[in-house]
Amino acid sequence: MEPTFEQAEELAGMFHLLGDVNRLRLICACLEGAVCVQDLADRFSLTPSLVSHHLRLLKAARLMRAARRGKQVFYTVNDEHVRRVLSDMTTHVAEDAGGER
Template identity: 40%
Template sequence: MSEPIPLDTCAVRLVDPERVAAVRERMPGAEQAQRLARVFHVLAEPARVRIVTALLEAGELCVCDLAATVGMTEAQTSQHLRVLRAERTVRNRRDGRMVYYSLDDGHVRMLMDVALAHVSHDDRES
C-alpha cells in the first residue's frame, strides 16, 4: 500500500510543463522583481499616494504648493519627495530658488491611472 499524499501538495509535480516553462521565461528576474516591489512599497504610504496623485492632476508643483494641496507641512512633503525621487517616481527641476516636482515619466502616470481605476471599480461594487 502506498503512502497517502498530503492534502497541501499536488499528486503530480507538473501538470502542464510547457505552460510552466513559458511562464517562467516571462517572469521577472530577481533584481527586476526587487525593483518592482520597491515601487509598490514606496506607493504603500498614503501620504506619498496623495503626493503622486496631486502631481498626476497638476503636472508640476513646487514644494509649498504641493504641501498645501496634500495638507502636510513642507518638511513632511519634502521627506516624502526624497523617497519618491530615490525610487525615480518623481523628478525635480530648479528655477532659481524654487524647486518644482513632477512625475518622473509616463509609466508612473499609467501605473497610477490603472491603480485608481482599480480602486474606483472596487468602490462601485461595494
C-alpha cells in the same frame, strides 16, 4: 513572464514607495503638471519638511524629477510607467467601489 529576483526587488521597491498614503497623494497631485513643495504641503496639510523627505525618496527612485524656478522647486512625475499604473489602479478601485457591495 515571472520576474527574476532582482526584477522582483526593483518592482517591490516601486510598490513600496507607492504604498504610503502621503507619498501616493503627492505623486498623484503632480500627475498633471509640476507643483512646488509649498503648494503640496498646503494642499494636504503636511509639513514642508515631510513633503521634502518624501519627494527626496521619489526622486532618488527616478519616479519624479525636480526643477528649480526661483526660490521654489517644482516636482513632476518622471516615469511614464508609473503614470499608467496609477491611472489603471485608480480606475479599477473606482470601479470596484460601486460593484462590490
